[in-house]
Structures are given as C-alpha cells and as structure tokens.
Amino acid sequence: MSAKKALDYFPDNEKMEALARLSGKIAHDFNNILGAIEGYATLAANDLKEDDPLKADMGEIRQAVAKAAGLTKQLLVFARRRALSKAACDISALLAGLPQKAAGPGREGIGITLDFNPGLPVIYADFSDIEQALLKLLDNAREAMTGGGTITVRAKTLRLARIEVKSPSPAEAGSEFVKISVADPGNGIPENILGKIFEPFFTTKKKSKDAGFGLPLVYGIVRHHNGWIEVKSEPGRGSEFSMFLPAATAG
DSSP, X not given: OOTTTOEEEOOOHHHHHHHHHHHHHHHHHHHHHHHHHHHHHHHHHHTSOTTOHHHHHHHHHHHHHHHHHHHHHHHHXXXXXXXXXXXXXXXXXXXXXXXXXXXOTTOTTEEEEEEEOSOOOOEEEOHHHHHHHHHHHHHHHHHHOTTOEEEEEEXXXXXXXXXXXXXXXXXXXXXXXXXXXXXXXXXXXXXXXXXXXXXXXXXXXXSOTTTTOHHHHHHHHHHHTTOEEEEEEETTTEEEXXXXXXXXXXX
C-alpha cells in the first residue's frame, strides 16, 4: 500500500457511541418481544398433536425467533451491554491457532501469514471474543480478495504517550498496548463508504451472511476491551485493520 494514496480512517467514536446506545435500547426492548413470541409459540406447540400441521408452523415461528435473537445478541455486543469473562490471555497462542480455526471450504487459494515475535505481553480479555474479532477480520479480508492471495496477521507491542491513546477509558488503559493488524491485498475500501463500515446493518454485499454485523461486532468487542481500531485502505491495493488492546501489565 503506498502511503501517498492510502486512506487512514479512525471511527468517529462520538457517533459510534450514540449508535451503540440506540442499538442497546432497541436490542433490550426487542428481546422482551421475542421472549413473549417464543413463550406463546412453545405453549401453543405443546397443546398440538405431532401430526397437526400447525405443529410445523409453530416450529417455523420458533426458528425465526431464534434467528432474530441472534441479531439482538450481536447488537448487544456492538453496544457493549454484555458481560465479559475476562482472564489473562496469551495473544501469541491465540494468533498461532488462527490459521487452523480460519480454514474451511471455499477458502482455497487464500493463505494466512503470521508475523509476530514471541513474548507478546498478556492482555486481560475474553479469549473467545478476541478470537471472534480476528476471525471476522479474516473473513472480511477474504471477501475483498477476489483474486486470491495472502492475508498477513501482524502483532507487536507499543508504548504510547497518553495523547496517543484512543481508549474509551485512557487512564485505565495505561501506556502499553498490543497492536494486532490484519492486512490483505484485496479490493480496498472506497473513500465514500469508509466512514460507514462499522455501522450496524451497513453492507455492500447483496447477500451478506452476517447482515452487516461483521465489522460492528469487531468494533464493539475491541471497545469493550478498552481498546480501539484503525483502518488503512487503498482502493485496488488492499486494506489493513489494526486493533489496539491494553496490555495486562499496562500502568
């Protein structure tokens, strides 16, 4: 990526915080409605005989409720209104397991290269959430690489001045961070949509498997861990998403 043409993007946190509050309120209220639908559908199904055609209809209703509940769960992650199970997290071990976790059908022709030195500092985090965020970034990179290629995952330790820290709670974050970057040589992101990529439900794909929740989930997870995310992209020459997470030893 040439520095001259690359677009650097830092999410507008004030706007994103407003979206997070709205999303959390909607998800909470919607969950209550879904709970009522699920409850009545279950009661109705229990009163029906197995060969009653309505039994299958009740099953379809419950499946639809389950899908909607999945969406509200993702909204709650974005809004950071979900409890985390934080513990000391070995980033080196997490990164080492990524290629195997990310493998699967339809991903042939795209490789993953890891670039980090041993001895990365431990972070205090929900291991499964950080792993999910990285897998989402890898999926996003693959979708941008229509011609194949190699995704590079880099990690390093940074010590930042207080003015450089963009955490929701800078004083708690300290000065030492682990920067994890996912870079691809794909299509890049046009400047006119770069400012929308972290918004829930926004997608440029006609058939999006995550309903526009991939990058918002990443944003929510990183912010929930008192970190932040930055993007560098150049249309036609790829993108790089970088997560900054406070080290457990930060002070």
